[in-house]
Amino acid sequence: MKNEESTTVCDICGQPGARVRHVSEAHGSGADMLVIDHIPMVSCPHCGESYFTAETLREIENLKRNRHSLAVERPVEVLSYH
Ligand SMILES: [Zn+2]
Secondary structure, X not given: OOOOOEEEOOOOOOOOOEEEEEEEEEEOOHHHOEEEEEEEEEEOOOOOOEEOOHXXXXXXXXXXXXXXXXXXXXXXXXXXXX
């Protein structure tokens, strides 16, 4: 079993040791509300930034485009990042 928490080099300040956490994000609102689970978010203890990498943002856009074929049946549509 791999530990859920891993570290990476920070895109912002370039220092190693930035933590990767997995978060849920809600997009849109009302009937259009979409929740995406388990998105990797980088939190850097050096510069204090929390952000999604460009690759992650691209993947989120892909998921949102495909939401109707990928979403599981729940009161709110929920997608897993992976
Ligand atoms: Zn940083």
